[in-house]
Amino acid sequence: MANIPQKIVHQYLRHDKKFPHVWCAGCSNGIILGAIIRAIASMDLNRDDLVMVSGIGCSSRMPVYIDMNTLHTLHGRSIAYATGIKMHKPKMKVIVVTGDGDCTAIGGNHLIHAARRNIDLSVILVNNNIYGMTGGQCSPTTPHDAVATTAPYGNIEPDFNVCDLAMGAGASFVARTTAFHVTEMQNYIQASLEHPGFSLIEVISACPVIYGRLNKKGGAPQMMKEFKDNSVPLTAIDKLPKEKVEGKIIRGILRKEIRPEYCAVYADLVSRVTPNNGGDK
Amino acid sequence: MQEKKPSKAPKSPNATKAKSAAAKPESKLSELQVTRERKTVIMQGNEAVAYGALDAGVNFFAGYPITPSTEVAEILASELPKRGGTFIQMEDEIASICAITGASLAGAKALTATSGPGFSLMQEGIGFAKITETPCVVVNVQRMGPSTGMPTSPAQGDIMQSRWGSHGDSPAIVLYPDSVKESYELTIRAVNLSEKYRTCVVLLLDEVIGHMRESVRLPDMANVRVINRIKPTVPPHWYKHYDENQKYLSPLASYGDGYRFHVTGLTHDAHGFPTNKSVEAGDMMDRLRKKITYNIRDLVQIESHEMDDAKIAIFTAGITARAAKAAIAMARYEGIKVGLLRPLTIWPFPDDAVRKMLRNVDTVIVPELNQGQMIREIRRLTKDKSDSNVVAIQRVNGQLITPNDILRKIKEVS
Numbered sequence: 001m002a003n004i005p006q007k008i009v010h011q012y013l014r015h016d017k018k019f020p021h022v023w024c025a026g027c028s029n030g031i032i033l034g035a036i037i038r039a040i041a042s043m044d045l046n047r048d049d050l051v052m053v054s055g056i057g058c059s060s061r062m063p064v065y066i067d068m069n070t071l072h073t074l075h076g077r078s079i080a081y082a083t084g085i086k087m088h089k090p091k092m093k094v095i096v097v098t099g100d101g102d103c104t105a106i107g108g109n110h111l112i113h114a115a116r117r118n119i120d121l122s123v124i125l126v127n128n129n130i131y132g133m134t135g136g137q138c139s140p141t142t143p144h145d146a147v148a149t150t151a152p153y154g155n156i157e158p159d160f161n162v163c164d165l166a167m168g169a170g171a172s173f174v175a176r177t178t179a180f181h182v183t184e185m186q187n188y189i190q191a192s193l194e195h196p197g198f199s200l201i202e203v204i205s206a207c208p209v210i211y212g213r214l215n216k217k218g219g220a221p222q223m224m225k226e227f228k229d230n231s232v233p234l235t236a237i238d239k240l241p242k243e244k245v246e247g248k249i250i251r252g253i254l255r256k257e258i259r260p261e262y263c264a265v266y267a268d269l270v271s272r273v274t275p276n277n278g279g280d281k
Numbered sequence: 282m283q284e285k286k287p288s289k290a291p292k293s294p295n296a297t298k299a300k301s302a303a304a305k306p307e308s309k310l311s312e313l314q315v316t317r318e319r320k321t322v323i324m325q326g327n328e329a330v331a332y333g334a335l336d337a338g339v340n341f342f343a344g345y346p347i348t349p350s351t352e353v354a355e356i357l358a359s360e361l362p363k364r365g366g367t368f369i370q371m372e373d374e375i376a377s378i379c380a381i382t383g384a385s386l387a388g389a390k391a392l393t394a395t396s397g398p399g400f401s402l403m404q405e406g407i408g409f410a411k412i413t414e415t416p417c418v419v420v421n422v423q424r425m426g427p428s429t430g431m432p433t434s435p436a437q438g439d440i441m442q443s444r445w446g447s448h449g450d451s452p453a454i455v456l457y458p459d460s461v462k463e464s465y466e467l468t469i470r471a472v473n474l475s476e477k478y479r480t481c482v483v484l485l486l487d488e489v490i491g492h493m494r495e496s497v498r499l500p501d502m503a504n505v506r507v508i509n510r511i512k513p514t515v516p517p518h519w520y521k522h523y524d525e526n527q528k529y530l531s532p533l534a535s536y537g538d539g540y541r542f543h544v545t546g547l548t549h550d551a552h553g554f555p556t557n558k559s560v561e562a563g564d565m566m567d568r569l570r571k572k573i574t575y576n577i578r579d580l581v582q583i584e585s586h587e588m589d590d591a592k593i594a595i596f597t598a599g600i601t602a603r604a605a606k607a608a609i610a611m612a613r614y615e616g617i618k619v620g621l622l623r624p625l626t627i628w629p630f631p632d633d634a635v636r637k638m639l640r641n642v643d644t645v646i647v648p649e650l651n652q653g654q655m656i657r658e659i660r661r662l663t664k665d666k667s668d669s670n671v672v673a674i675q676r677v678n679g680q681l682i683t684p685n686d687i688l689r690k691i692k693e694v695s
Contacts, residue, residue: 014543018554048539053383063544064554069536071386072545072555073379074409080376084383084391087367089537090340092387115374264367270362 012037013049014067022061024132026212026220028179028205029059032126033066035182050093053082055107057099058133059126059205076107077113077153082121090263092124093193100127101139104160104274108140113168115198116171122192123200124163128207136210142256147214163254166200173199174255179206181251188253196261203229204249287318321498327352327394329497331360333468334392339418340366343380345373345399348432349421349488353394353494358520374399378406381417382481385410388535390472390509394420395486397430397517400439401446408447409546410481411569414523416510416533418471420484422491425679434679435488437599437650442484444628447683450566453575454501454580455483456629457598461495467625469471471507474580478572479533485627487600487650489681519542522553523565573629582625583634587613591620593691594642596635596659601648601682609686617695630658639663644694648674648682659687 013019023029042049050068054060056075061069069092073081078096086094103111103125114121130148131137138148138155141162145154150221163174173195175188186201192199206212217223227249234252237245331353334342337348338431342357344382354370361368371377374395381391386530395403400421410417421443425436439446443455443610454474458467467484513520513532522542524531534540547555548562556562573580584602586593587609602623612619622638624631635658645663647656656673663671674690676682 037595043374046532046539049537051536064545067541068476069541070543071383071536072543073383073545077375077406080371080379080382083369083371083376084341084343084380084385084389085387085536087369087380088384088387088389088391092537109372110376113376180480209295266362266367270365274365275363 008041009034009047012041012067013065018064021065023058024209026206026208027058027095028128028187028203028207030186031182032059032124032203032205033062033150036097036124036189037066039186039193042156042186043190043193045093045193049091050095051079051082052095052097053085054097055099055102056133057102057131058128059097059099059209060102062097073165076102076105077110078102079107079110079121079123083114083119084234086119086121086263087266089186090120090267094120096121096123097192098123098125099132100125100129100141100162101131102214104140104162105163111166111200115166115200117262118170118172118259120196121198122189122195122196124189125200125202126205127162127202128205128211130207130211130214132207132210136214146211149214158224162202163200167255170198170259171200171255172197172257172259173253175200176196176202176204176249177235177251178204178231178249180224180227181231184251191253195256197259214226292423311677321496323353324461324497325463325492325494326458326486327422327492328356328464330394330468330484330486330491331356332499333465334418334428334472335360335364336465336499336502336507337390337469337472338507338509339390339472340393341378341381341384342367342393343369343371343384343391344395345371345377347374347396347399349424350394350396350399350420351487352491353420353422355521358504358554362404369661374402375406378403378410378417378419380405382415383412385415385417386536388537390416390476392418392420392472394422396422396432397422397439398428400442404442404446405448407481407483408451411447411451412484412546414479414533414569414636415481415544416475416479417479417481418468418475418484419481420468420471420486422486422488425486425630425677428653429578431679433488433643435600435650435681436677436679437601437654439485439656440627440649440651440667443485450570452480452566452569453628453667454478454480454573454626454627455485457485457627458490458625458632459602459623461490461493462497463625464490464501465497467497469505469507473506476510477508477530478576479510479530480572485599486523489600512538513540521551523551523568524551525568529568529575573584577629580626580629581631581634583631583638584621584623585619585638586621586623588622588638591642593616593644593646593695594639595621595646595687595691596623596655597621597648598627601650604682604684606647607684608691611684611688612695614693617686617691619691619695627655632662635659636662644670644672646672646674646687646690648687648690650676650682652677
């Protein structure tokens, strides 16, 4: 991150158009947007061949600020729109920015099926454990017992482990990090963009204004500190005693495997059935 | 869900290879080329839709199986890969409308086909395609509802849903064929209009037209008029995704063309960026409306049958119009002056044409397979006539309105 000067980050923003942004003070979305830009800049990708697709929610406001092909869609449907774009123009790199409610509640079906197909999308799931934009309702990743405006006595439901869900559905690249671990986040985003197949990066993020206040987490610095203290890298799990791992956020690349990618498989099908091109020779 | 017919089943790659090694490649594709040489073939309405889509240049289909529209997906699953197009079976109808909208923004000509329950699920996505002015076509082979209803029985219950289904005010272009041949023609027209007007166009089919087989002779490709969206010619920094102009038809860039535009379902300005300013919001809504109202002559198509001296007019679309034609022949034989007005474009509603054509008519009969949808529009346009002069024939029990039903009503009012 240090090797990407701030000036370059600015080149990737539509700073003359749509700022100031809509996010609250202390929100992690800006940090995540910065990491995405630095990952893209360090890979030297052509912006004309990049698409960012999002759904509805705080993090889904991200596309408007970044200078590339951008699509801000319906609640929960970002992955379905992204599938259409990717299938028609497989050479484009498609980044999906989505939130926990957007991706795992209303959009859960699209998530698991895109993961099953192993279509080459880079899904960055910004998990702030709450519906921020509508004012703090509980989401499928709101921890058990945490308070939300629609769970005023504490959330009685168990929460999703999003990475396990994606892996169970067949995602070929799955990673988890937090908004505190910025370099790690940038590296994972870069790895996911390089990975040929469905990738999901869960970024645990801070919503100090709504989730933080409802659950007495302190301000943004305290929440960031909690991410730092309360998470362990996957590589260190074996070395640490059990009590130091339990209940912690596990960071790391949880899965990275090469499986046939959907667009490539489809291209193969096309060449097989096209009369003057493939198998009919 | 129906069993796949053996003739439609895609051949296994090995079988294709073995066969084609022996002779020149013979496939559904070459059969179609034969039909293009004006050979008359027996064809289903759904097949005609699929071949109409292909001839219109559709190269992207995303859909979900649902009776009675499934044949469209089945044929395109077999045909699109052969032409380098994309077929994808999505996880539901919501994903289907989203995928075709995304593909269209990337430059594809995209279509999906569904029926009642799926059409209901797609409504939010249809609204998104309309507000973002993204071309796409939704074929709705209507079945009897509400809910699961009677999946293999006809009804014309989606006339209002195809106009008002999505929340908020939005433009609507809805076409309604009455035969297999016209299903082919109006599919091409639907794709053309979607490209020209940058909106989601709906093609309503009756279940019986989707499944009915008729002999048709498809036109040579040389006689098929295909309209493609206008591409921008300005440099990227001048590009406005919703460029203002007199006819409200502005060029459309695709993702990957170097224009790097923003698309949002939020109320947006001419560049596509979200706005809360009431002036810009009002402009956007006006633009959506005027796109239709300024071009209504191009959009409206209406068939007038035996109307010259008619004192009784029948106003109806789709399969019911065919029953009406038979009834008119019988009534005319008995000397009753009756004619038919049949809209091929049901939305925007052909107000002026209908008002003009009904001027000299005493009575209008509106037969429809629902509990009174189209008749509301006719009542709105015939305020000069008393209620008893606008007569309904309505049936929603899975059965069609027969020529005799209509003839009986003609005699009643004549």
